[in-house]
Amino acid sequence: MSVIKVAILGFGTVGEGVYKTIQSHRDELSAVLGKKVEVVAVLVRNKQKSRNIAESVLVTTDFNDILQLPELDVVVEAIVDREPTFTMLKQSIQKGCHIITANKEMFAHHGQELLELAENQHISVGFEATVAGGIPIIQTLRQLLKINRVSEIHGILNGTSNFILTEMREKKQSFKDALLIAQEKGYAEADPTNDVEGLDAFYKTIILSRIAFGVEPEEHNVELEGITAISSEQIVAAEVLGLKFKHVAVIQKTGTKVTAKIKPVLVGTSHPFYHVEGVENAVNVHSDIVGSITLQGPGAGMFPTASAVIEDLVYVCQNQSRKSMVINAPSQSVNLKEQMKEYWFIQGLNKEYKNINLIERIDHETVIIEAAKLEVEKLKGYNLGIHAYPIIGDYVKVRKGLLVI
Known part of the structure; x- marks a missing residue:
């Protein structure tokens, strides 16, 4: 039986x-590929460190x-930072090696160039591990896009932020204390900025957009908000209404x-992200034939991420050609979407406003309203202290009325 020879960059x-x-x-692997898979090389920082490597x-x-x-078939990159990893993968x-990467930041910025270079060289690229850890979302999209037309993708893409919000709600922790617990458990880095400010989710969003729609959103137009402004009081107020804060990325194609x-939202019990x-x-x-499907699983960790890499290993070794991921979504106007009314959790409303469609009042400063995004932006302009979070999914109206404080 012939052998597929693999090098791993980073240990x-x-x-x-992966090893x-x-x-x-x-x-x-031998049964699926008809060949043995053998790790022949590992790139490390410190050669003197003891490791369990053959x-x-x-x-x-x-x-x-x-x-x-002289013989190398696949290079698996599991390092961090854009360089030197980008250069290594180009080389x-x-x-003539297939490449697999788990480096979301590098791939978000340089993925298109790597894909084009690989296509010219008739090389396959695997990047399942760059998004959502052990969830096989990229392989799923590849399969869906053969027939289905995907119109929208929602995702909880950062496990650290989700853990912090869970701790704040379930254990009544402050943001600071929940972050400390995340760091102690190894879920958050000493500098947690990428996680809590949404940058990690942003990189993954770019990659998902590229695979689903063949294009990326204009970076300067992406709404990006982390979870640092969410308070324990807001979480308690939302919980009274049966709502939970989640940090969600939303990608839509309009025309x-x-x-x-990528921002905090509130979800109710009927939403797939509630649990x-x-x-x-x-x-x-969301797609036109199958409808709405949800994949859920561990977003990080040794073996969930390794699982994604191994699935990519099978994919690239079967030498499937990279196919166009561009689809035709129903044409819609972005401006029309901004004028569509939705439910909002508003906190910090301390002035008098008339003709606002009140759905539920939690306290003097915290309400649920029904309004279009443009109306909420106008409201925030009148009062800079307002925090506004959209409620996605179904929300049962408890009462309606005009808010007159």
Whole structure:
């Protein structure tokens, strides 16, 4: 039986998980691929550090050593930062190797260039692990897009933020205390900015947009808001109404334009994200034939992410050609969507406003209203202290009336 030779760049949580999974599932991989899969090289930072790697494997700190291997089929990249990983993967493609990456920041910025370079070289690219950890969302979209027309994608794409919001609600923690717990458990870095300010979810949103619609939203037009402004009081007030805060990315295609927003929203019991707790991720896809489907699972960790990489390993080794991901979504006007009324959780309303459609009052400053986005923006302009969060999904009207404070 012939052999598929693999190099792993990085031997942290993900890299080690990939190595262990290849060892533990070698029979399954052989059965699927008709070939043995063998790790022949691992790139590390510190060669002196003790690792459980077979003696037959080349362990090196110099990527050139890997490039000079006479036989190499697949390069798996599990490092961080845009460079030198982008350059390494370009060189791997030029060498004729299929590539697999778990690096969301790098792929969000340079993925299109890598895909085009790989297509020219007749090389396959796997990037399932860049989005939602162990959830096979990219493979699912590839399958759906053969026939279905996807119009919208919603996602809880950052497990750290979801964990913090869960802790704040279930254990009545402050944001600061919940973040500390996340750091102690290893869910959040010492500098948690990428997670709590939404940057991590933003990178994943860009990648999802590219695979689903073939284009990316204009970066400067993406609405990006993290979870740092959400208070314990707001969470309690929402819980009284049966609502939960979630940090959600929404990608929509309107005509030929793709728009995206990543921000806190509120969901009710009927929404598929209502029961997504802790470090779990979830992605909800709306398409014209199958309707609405939701995938849920662990968003990070050694083996969930390794699972995504291994699925990509099968994908690239079967040498499936990269197909166009562009679809025709129903044409809609962005302006019309902004004029559509929806429910909003408004906190900090301390002035008198007439002709606002009140749905529910929680206290003097906190209400549920029905309004269009443009109306809410106008309301916020009158009162800079207002926090406004959309409620997505069904919301049962408790009462209606005009709000006159």
